Amino acid sequence: MSEHHDIFKIIKKRRTTNGHFLKKPLSEAHIKMLMEAASCAPSHFNSQPWRFVLIRDAERRKALGKIAGQSMQVVMQKGDFWKRYLKYFRFSKEETEKSGDGIHIDNMPAALRPFIKFIFSEKGGEVMNKLRVPWILAIDSKKLVSNAPLILGVLLSKDEYKPQEKSGMYCLLSLGMAIENIWLTATALGIGVQFISLPMEAGSEYWQKCVDLVSPPPEFEMIALFRFGYIDPEGKRPTIDWSSTQRKDISEFCFEERFGNGWRPSIENGKQTENG
Ligand SMILES: Cc1cc2nc3c(=O)[nH]c(=O)nc-3n(C[C@H](O)[C@H](O)[C@H](O)COP(=O)(O)O)c2cc1C
Secondary structure, three states: OOHHHHHHHHHHHOOEOOOOEOOOOOOHHHHHHHHHHHHOOOOHHHOOOEEEEEEOOHHHHHHHHHHHHHHHHHHHHHOHHHHHOHHHEEOOHHHHHHHOOOEEEEEOOOOOHHHHHHHOOOOOHHHHHHOOHHHHHHHHHHHHHHOOOEEEEEEEEOOOOOOOOHHHHHHHHHHHHHHHHHHHHHHHOOEEEEEOOHHHHHOHHHHHHHHHHHOOOOOEEEEEEEEEEEEOOOOOOOOOEEEOOOOOOHHHHOEOOOOOOEOOOOOOOOOOOOOO
16 A cells, blocks of 8 residues: 555544543653654745644643633533534434534433433523533533643744734644644544634633643744543543534535536546546
């Protein structure tokens, strides 16, 4: 098999890890590979505007876990965040297959299962709070973040990252490519990755607390937080959990000559994957 197939296998294998990682710290060699992978990413004028902060200290991780838990609770209680994204919530395999996108909420305590569709609905907020869903999610989130052996703070130089200017967009594209390089390398090494975006969603005071822990100078802006750890094949799933392996058909997002004219490869499935 060619190298091309190897990278394609890793790309297809990459996933978000929602559950707990092994308690083992990441090796220095592996962290070095993750950072080398980041530095190989393209960036406008080779500006390499990204910065990464490795957070491994147990106290600091615990503090971030606490903020993540609080943020989860606030966001779920308030309801505006998940109501905004309700259109991506799926409740059955059939629904996921039909839409090809979204997240399938496929793990719930048995007592909540009959209410699931209602809990996550426009009118479900009250029931959600009554059934203590925000607290269930918050407890899991706190543990998941505190126990992750590595939390990665991702930053951009404000010198380049100016959201109103083209360079702002270039910076975000470059950073996205660097993060994907890290994520694919992590996948190859058996390391799982998960975005921690709830502190950003909960409101600026929660995000600011995370920023304070990372303490960047004023010329840098923290853009995102991720948690990393070795994947535990026997790891328990979070109490309420989702999966999202389904993808849209290529013809739904790739067009020929003109937007909307879905492209279908003129080869049979599995027979040909590259130029020849
Ligand atoms: C910008 C961005 C923000 C995300 N935020 C979260 C998050 O807060 N929590 C989480 O578990 N996953 C988060 N994700 C992961 C997506 O839910 C996930 O990539 C998608 O469902 C596809 O699943 P996969 O990564 O397993 O292929 C985020 C992904 C992106 C690109």
